[in-house]
Structures are given as C-alpha cells and as structure tokens.
Amino acid sequence: MTEFAYKTNANKPAVTGERTEIDLKSNSIKEADTILLDNSKILSILSEHIPGFLYLYHQISDSKSRFLFASQGIRDMYELDPEDVAESIDPIFERIHENDLERVIQSIRESAQTMKTWECEYRVILPKKGLRWLRGKAKAERQPDGTAMGYGYVIDVTEEKKSASRNARLRKQFQAVFDSAPNFIYVKDLEGKYLMVNKSSAEYFDREPEEIVGKNNIDLGLSKEIEQACNESDEKVIKNREPLYIPEEKSIRSDGTEGWYQTIKVPFEQLDTDVPAVLSVVTDITKIKTKEIELGKSLDIIVEQNKRLKNFAHIASHNLRNHAGNISMLLELYGSGESVEEQQELLGLLHTASNQLNESISDLNEIIDQEYKPDDELIEMNLKDTVYKIKNILTTEILAHNVTFKEHLPKDLTLKYNPAYLESIILNLLSNAIKYRHPDCKPVIKMNAYEKDNKVHFEVSDNGLGIDLEKYGDKLFGMYNTFHKNDNSKGIGLYITKNQVESMGGSIDVKSELGKGSTFKIILASGQ
Amino acid sequence: MKNICIIDNDKIYTFGVSKIIKNQLPRNKIISFENGRNALDAIHEMLQNNDPLPDLILLDIKMPELNGWDFLHEFKKIRGKIDKEIQIFVISSRISKTNRERYRLEWEPIVTDFIPKPVKMGTLQALIN
Incomplete structure (x- = not known):
C-alpha cells in the first residue's frame, strides 16, 4: 500500500485550491486547481444532493495520486471526511475489503494506462456500517503532462447485490422444484x-x-x-x-x-x-386410472355375484320352506288318525314331497357347481358339430313333436369354449324351444351362427308360446321363475344358461312376442 | 257352509289344505286352481252362469301364467260386478314379518290378510271360521 502513500496537504481538501507543499510537476495542475476553484462551490452544493460520492481523481504517477475534488458523499460511502483524502487516497484503500483490494488497484492502474472508463465493484468494511458493496465508475482523461485524471462517482450497491443474490437463490430453488x-x-x-x-x-x-x-x-x-x-x-x-x-x-x-x-x-x-x-x-394418472377401471370391473362382478347369492338365499328360504311345510303338513294329517287307505295316499304324497325336496337340493347343488368353476379348460369346439350332438340327445322329443329345423351354421365355425357350458347352453335353448312350443302350430326352430368382431354370435328362434317381456323381462333369467304351466318347468334353465354365457365373457338377449315365439341372441365370446 | 277356493300351483299343498278343511270342517265346498288364470276364468264363468261365487279365496303369489299379484289386479277390475263379499287371504312363502304390514295397507280392503307359508293347521281353521 505504500506506493499510494502520497504526501499532500492533510487538513484541507484539494478543492480549496490553496497551494500545497507538494512540488508540483507541471503547470497543468495549477490550471486544474484554478478551474476547480471557480466551480468548486457549485459542485459542492450540487453533489450534496446526490446520493453517492463524486470525485475528481488525479494520478500524478504510478505511486502518487490524490483527489482534487471529493464530495460530501465520501462520508456515506467510506465514512471518511473529504479532508482525509485531499492528499492521499490511502484512507480509502484501508477501507477496502482485503480480498478485493488487489483487484481494485489493478483496475485503476489499467484505466490510467489505457484511458478506458474505470468500472469496479468491491466490498468495503466501514467502522459503523460494516460490510458494504460499492460500485465505482470514472471517465479517464489524459492530461497534457501525461498524468491521468478520473471524473467519477461511487455508489452503494449493497441492497442491489443482496436482492440479486436473493433472486439467484430463488431461481435456483424454483428450478429445483420445477425439475424434481x-x-x-x-x-x-x-x-x-x-x-x-x-x-x-x-x-x-x-x-x-x-x-x-x-x-x-x-x-x-x-x-x-x-x-x-x-x-x-x-x-x-x-x-x-x-x-x-x-x-x-x-x-x-x-x-x-x-x-x-x-x-x-x-x-x-x-x-x-x-x-x-x-x-x-x-x-x-394412468396407474390410478387403471386401478380404478379394474376396481369398477371387480365391483360389477361383486354386484353380479351378490345378486346371484341373494337369488340363491331366496331359493333356500322360499322353495325349501315350501317343501318342508308340505312334508310337515302331510305328517300332521297322517297323525290325525285316518283310515288305512288315506294313510297310504298320504304316504305316497310324502314320498313325492320328499322327492321334490331332494330335487330342489340337487338343483341348488348344480347352480353352486356352475358358479364356482369358471376356470375349466377351454377346448376348440365346432359349433355345428356341437349342435348336432345336442339334437341327437333330443331325438325323442324332436320326433315326438315333429320339430323342423332351419339352420344356417357355417361348417367350419369354431370357438374356444368350455365344452360342458357350450353343450348345456345349446341343450337348454333347444329343449326350451321344444318344451314351450305352440299347441296350434308345428314347431320350427331356426338357428343362425356367424362370426363378428372376433366373437361368435349364435341365435335360436322358435315359433312357440313366447313370453310377455314387458311383464316378465326382468325375471326371465332369474332363478325359479316360471312363465308357463308346464310340469317340467323348474325355472333354473335360463338362469344357468345366462350364468354360463356371462362367465365366458359373453351376453344373452331375448326378443319375444306372446303367441308368436322367441329369439335368443347369444354372443359367445370366443377365448381367442 | 262355505265355498272355499284354493289358488296354488303346489299340488301337495293344495291336497293338504283341502284335506285339512275336509277333516276339520266337513261341510264346506272346496275348489282349487293351479294358477290365477284358471281361477279368474272360472270366476268369470260363475258370474255369467249366476253360480255361487266362493266365500273365501286362499291365494298363492308365485305361480306361472297369472301370478297372485296379477290375479289381484284382475280381480279388482271385476269386483264392482260382484255383490257378494269375498274374503281373500294371500298365503305365500313371500310374505314376511317385514312386508306383511305394507301389503295389508296396499291391498285393503280387497285382501283380508297376508299369511306366510308354511301355514299351520290352527291358522287355517281360524281363517275358515
């Protein structure tokens, strides 16, 4: 720092224009002093109202410099008096943060050499305010004698620096949130x-x-x-x-x-x-949505199963109760002392009632069986062959009622299906069509099958009794619902058919007109 | 003496009830139908021929062709033509403690009472008397 230790008139600011003890090298300095003398008053007053420190810096040599003018702002910027720097700028260098000092000196020197505008940001440590950031800027001017002048100012940029660093941190934080x-x-x-x-x-x-x-x-x-x-x-x-x-x-x-x-x-x-x-x-939300869709499907299955269970519970409580009631009624009659003949008759009826009870129980067993085996092995089945197999089973009924068939079944139409289900579905539909034939006309059963959208469609129409769908539509596929007075009607056939079709992923639909006949349309979802 | 009509497709039940009535109250006349349609046709015929109508109908609900409810609806339509008071008892396994009161309110005064199946001998006797 010693190289900047100039010896100047210590007590008075340079702008006073008084003669100094320094051996002035050239007349240009005297001239500068005179100009400043004239303007110094105006400058002092003006500069008092400007935040920051205004100055005129004069570098006499590499190692000698002083302030020809220093505004009152120096008190704010450096906590120094203008007088403190009239002869030497050392007091200022003493304020500069040690890590920035070398850089500041270097920049001044460079500007003095190149006459480029001096510009520098640096920290100062002030006795009262502590650490502050300052920004200085000066226009360099070469004097005829070769010395350099700097017209400049210094302002406090601490707040600006703080907010800039806060901004930078905010941006970093934002980026972290944005990217993570x-x-x-x-x-x-x-x-x-x-x-x-x-x-x-x-x-x-x-x-x-x-x-x-x-x-x-x-x-x-x-x-x-x-x-x-x-x-x-x-x-x-x-x-x-x-x-x-x-x-x-x-x-x-x-x-x-x-x-x-x-x-x-x-x-x-x-x-x-x-x-x-x-x-x-x-x-x-793909994962959540996929789960939601799966959940919806499970819910549908559960609702469907619940419906079946309710239906099933219904059978247990009503159907079985009826049989039990009949048996106990017959036993009561038997006990109330009848003739031997009548007792024989009652025993016969008891036999029938117990058979009916047995039949109901085995029906229920069959239904339970259906409900719990959806995973049976699927086999490639030929639809036409299966239909013929079932017609063979029904030969007696077909001949007895002189049934005519009109078929449109492609010879090579095959599907992967549970064989027991497919046979049961066809058997049920054909035997229903025969069972509920119209008494006044010769039974005609039409069968039609085709493939559409990779699913096999199968339709069975008859010209039989038909069903009033407005009345019974919702009950048609329910359990133990019968619609015709027929001794063989148990009310489980279509219930089982629907279960079988649906458990294979298909659907069954019916169109019917009372007295005209019914058409069952089945989509046998193929396992392919 | 009363004319008693049983409408039920359960043949054993019909047989049993008829038997009980015959045994306990021998002077009554019993006719039975296995569904509502047959019973309704018979009632129409009785009306036409001026034959004596039943005093008492024991009606089941679950039947093919015309079930118990359908029968009641049809019966309601012709009730105006009948000057005789016919008591109807609905006897069915569909009747439970919970729905009995509701049905009673709904079908008053056409149906005298709703009685759950199976029905006890004592209950039957009380109905007929």
Missing part, C-alpha cells in the same frame, strides 16, 4: 411453442429440456390432433383469463401406448414480455 416434480410442468405460447419445460416433461419426449424449448408438439412427434386439442384449451385459458382443470383425459404417448392424464392450465405472465403464455401442470 414428477408432473410435467411447461409453459407454452399460443402458437404451441414450448417456452419452458421441466425435466419430467423433457423425459416424456426422451430429450433434454433445452432441446424442447422453441419447438411444438408436432416437431416433437405427437399427433396433429393432440397439438390441436392442446392449443384449443390454451386459448380458452387466455380468453377466459382463468385456470382450466381437466380431471382426466386419455392420450396416446409418442411411443404409441395409452395414458391417462390430469391437467391444470393457468395463464402465465412471462418475465420480459406481455405475450400471453399458459402454464400447464400435467399429472400422469
């Missing part, structure tokens, strides 16, 4: 160009964020439809000036797979422009 969010977060302009994307969004496209900025969805390989839909909703956000919430949306990813997304869009104010932009936060 699993959601896709991005900002786009109304032309669909990405202005900002976080890491997750970039990963969706399998790229780096900076590769995406400036591009639109089409550039990135998404479909025109998606791009259009995105832009439309963005426009809506800007038009209505309010957030847009899209609870769920199905979208095709760039790799062709299907995903579900939840999106929130809000108007976004850009930093340096008023051009409208939209911030989107998109959450991939």
